[in-house]
Amino acid sequence: MTFQSTFQPTTQLTRYAETPSQTGGPYVHIGLAPQQAGFEIFDNNFGNLLVQPATQGERIRIEGRVFDGTGTPLRDVLIELWQANAAGKYAHPADRQDKPLDPAFRGWGRTGADFDSGVYSFETVKPGQVVGANGQLQAPHICLILFARGINIGLHTRLYFADEDLANAADPVLNGIEWEVRRKTLLATREQRAGEVVYRFDIRIQDTPDGGQETVFFDV
Numbered sequence: 001m002t003f004q005s006t007f008q009p010t011t012q013l014t015r016y017a018e019t020p021s022q023t024g025g026p027y028v029h030i031g032l033a034p035q036q037a038g039f040e041i042f043d044n045n046f047g048n049l050l051v052q053p054a055t056q057g058e059r060i061r062i063e064g065r066v067f068d069g070t071g072t073p074l075r076d077v078l079i080e081l082w083q084a085n086a087a088g089k090y091a092h093p094a095d096r097q098d099k100p101l102d103p104a105f106r107g108w109g110r111t112g113a114d115f116d117s118g119v120y121s122f123e124t125v126k127p128g129q130v131v132g133a134n135g136q137l138q139a140p141h142i143c144l145i146l147f148a149r150g151i152n153i154g155l156h157t158r159l160y161f162a163d164e165d166l167a168n169a170a171d172p173v174l175n176g177i178e179w180e181v182r183r184k185t186l187l188a189t190r191e192q193r194a195g196e197v198v199y200r201f202d203i204r205i206q207d208t209p210d211g212g213q214e215t216v217f218f219d220v
Contacts, residue, residue: 057086
């Protein structure tokens with residue numbers, strides 16, 4: 001007895017149209033940082049102040065602007081920050097390093113750029129070194145993510161400190177960036193302003209007409 005299969009192989013795949021997407025703007029700050037836009041919606045407003053009087057470590061101010069491809073500062077951009085404390089430990093259960101937590105340090109912040117100048121800023125402390133996934137010590141750094149009009153998903157980048165030469169030279173992430181000119185886009189420069197330590201960190205979404213290099217972004 002023989003059997004004849006009735007199965008016919010599919011030769012044509014069904015194709016569906018892509019679901020429409022939206023960018024985070026132009027008023028992303030109203031939903032995520034409403035107080036800056038003059039709306040008192042939340043009891044607990046997440047802001048750009050990460051420190052308290054009892055916070056340990058060197059107080060610093062991070063300041064900069066985000067530029068689009070024409071060299072124009074973005075004024076509707078929202079930036080979130082995530083970093084370790086001065087001892088190099090994150091305020092998160094996944095960080096199992098044997099280092100002290102600082103109960104007076106949150107380690108996370110959110111702010112929009114100033115609507116007039118485009119300048120964003122954070123009041124925080126300089127982070128300590130943390131151990132990476134491969135067990136190698138990383139240079140002090142701060143993680144940033146950007147949301148704005150024209151950006152479908154958040155852009156992840158890192159801020160390193162230009163005055164940490166030795167640590168930067170051994171950092172596995174920085175060393176993974178092939179070209180030195182590209183590595184420099186992740187370095188914040190130190191200034192002393194009215195007794196305050198300020199690290200300047202401008203971010204460029206694309207190369208700009210003045211010769212500014214596009215900031216390195218990471219696929220996270």
